[in-house]
Amino acid sequence: xxxxxxxxxxxxxxxxxxxxxxxxxxAQARQVLAYNGNLFRADPQTICLVRTLKETNxxxxxxxxxxxxxxxxxxxxxxxxxxxxxxxTLNTYHQTYETFARKR
Amino acid sequence: MxxxxxxFCFDTEHTRYHKILERCVGLIxxxxxxxxxxxxxxxxxxxxxxxxxxxxxxxxPELGNKLNGKTWNNVDRHMAYELSPYDTTLxxxxxxxxFSDNLAQLFNTxxxxxxxxxxxxxxxRNSFDLRKWSMIPMVWATVLVFKKNQKVRKxxxxxxxxxxxxxxxNEMYRVYARNLRNDYLFAMALQQINGFIGYPKMPFALxxxxxxxxxxxxxxxxxxxxxxxxxxxxxxxxxxxxxxDVANV
Numbered sequence: 001x002x003x004x005x006x007x008x009x010x011x012x013x014x015x016x017x018x019x020x021x022x023x024x025x026x027a028q029a030r031q032v033l034a035y036n037g038n039l040f041r042a043d044p045q046t047i048c049l050v051r052t053l054k055e056t057n058x059x060x061x062x063x064x065x066x067x068x069x070x071x072x073x074x075x076x077x078x079x080x081x082x083x084x085x086x087x088x089t090l091n092t093y094h095q096t097y098e099t100f101a102r103k104r
Numbered sequence: 105m106x107x108x109x110x111x112f113c114f115d116t117e118h119t120r121y122h123k124i125l126e127r128c129v130g131l132i133x134x135x136x137x138x139x140x141x142x143x144x145x146x147x148x149x150x151x152x153x154x155x156x157x158x159x160x161x162x163x164x165p166e167l168g169n170k171l172n173g174k175t176w177n178n179v180d181r182h183m184a185y186e187l188s189p190y191d192t193t194l195x196x197x198x199x200x201x202x203f204s205d206n207l208a209q210l211f212n213t214x215x216x217x218x219x220x221x222x223x224x225x226x227x228x229r230n231s232f233d234l235r236k237w238s239m240i241p242m243v244w245a246t247v248l249v250f251k252k253n254q255k256v257r258k259x260x261x262x263x264x265x266x267x268x269x270x271x272x273x274n275e276m277y278r279v280y281a282r283n284l285r286n287d288y289l290f291a292m293a294l295q296q297i298n299g300f301i302g303y304p305k306m307p308f309a310l311x312x313x314x315x316x317x318x319x320x321x322x323x324x325x326x327x328x329x330x331x332x333x334x335x336x337x338x339x340x341x342x343x344x345x346x347x348x349d350v351a352n353v
Binding site for chain 2: 011014015017018019021022025026028029030032033034037038039041065066068092
C-alpha cells in the first residue's frame with residue numbers, strides 16, 4: 001500500500017469517527033426530557049427503571065438528572081414519552097450512521 | 105407566566121455582531137418559537153435588518169474587555185436579571201445557533217437557575233477543559249435559564265459583587281484569566297451562593313466549534329465548517345460558534 005493511500009484511508013476513518021461521535025452527542029443531548037417540571041434522560045436505564053417500577057406501583061419516585069426525587073403518578077404517560085424520545089433520537093442517529101457506511 | 109429569550113449584542117470595530125444576531129434571531133423564531141428581547145446600543149440597532157417582532161432594550165455597553173487583542177463587549181450579562189421582561193428567561197450568547205428545539209423544554213422545569221457545565225468539541229479534540237488550575241468547577245454561561253425570584257436575584261447580586269472584585273476572586277480561585285469572562289463570573293458566584301457544595305446543571309454538553317474552525321456555510325438546518333483541509337457539518341444540533349468570522353458567512 002502506498003503511503004498516500006494509507007493517509008487517505010486514515011483521514012477518512014478519523015472523519016467518520018468524529019462524525020459518529022458528534023451524531024451520538026447530538027442524540028444524547030436530544031434525549032433530555034422535561035417532565036413534570038424536572039429533567040430526565042430518555043436512556044435505557046430510565047426506561048427500564050420506569051417500566052420495572054410501574055409493574056408493581058401506580059405511583060413511585062425516581063431521581064431526575066440533578067438527583068432530585070420526583071413522584072411519577074402517570075407512569076404510562078411518562079414511559080410513552082421516554083420511549084418516543086429515545087427512539088426519535090436513535091432513529092436520527094441511525095440515519096446518520098447509514099451515511100458513514102456508504103463512505104467507508 | 106411569561107417566558108422568552110434574552111440576547112446581548114454590541115458591534116465592535118472588528119466584528120459585525122449584528123450579522124450574527126440576525127441569524128441567531130431567525131433560528132430562535134423557527135425552532136424555539138419564543139419571545140425575544142435584544143439588549144443592544146443604538147449604533148448596533150441602526151445596522152440591523154428588520155427582524156419582525158423583537159423587543160429591544162438599549163444600554164451603553166461597559167467597555168474595557170478584550171479577547172485576543174480585540175474589543176469584546178461581553179461584560180453586561182450580570183444585568184440580565186434586571187433587563188429581562190420575562191418570568192422565565194433563557195439567556196444565550198448570540199453565537200449559539202439553535203438548530204433544534206432542545207432548549208425550549210428548559211422553560212418547562214421547576215429549576216430556578218440552570219447553567220451548562222460541559223462543552224463538547226465538535227472538531228473532536230476535547231479542547232474545552234476550562235479547569236486547569238482552578239479550585240472550583242467551571243460552567244459555560246453561554247446558555248442560562250433563570251426564573252425571577254429572591255434566590256436568583258441573590259445569584260445575580262453575587263455575580264455583580266464578584267465582577268466588582270474580579271481580580272481578587274480570580275486569584276483566590278486560581279482561575280488566572282487575563283480577561284473577564286462570564287463563565288468564570290458565574291462559576292464563582294454559583295459556588296459562593298450555593299454554599300460551596302454544588303448546584304443544578306443542564307444535563308447536556310454545549311456542542312461547540314473552536315475558534316480555529318472556519319464556518320463556511322450556514323443554513324436554517326445546520327452548518328458546515330473547515331478545519332485544516334477538512335470540511336465537516338452538523339444538522340439539527342445546536343452549535344456554539346467561537347469563530348466570529350461567522351458574521352461574514
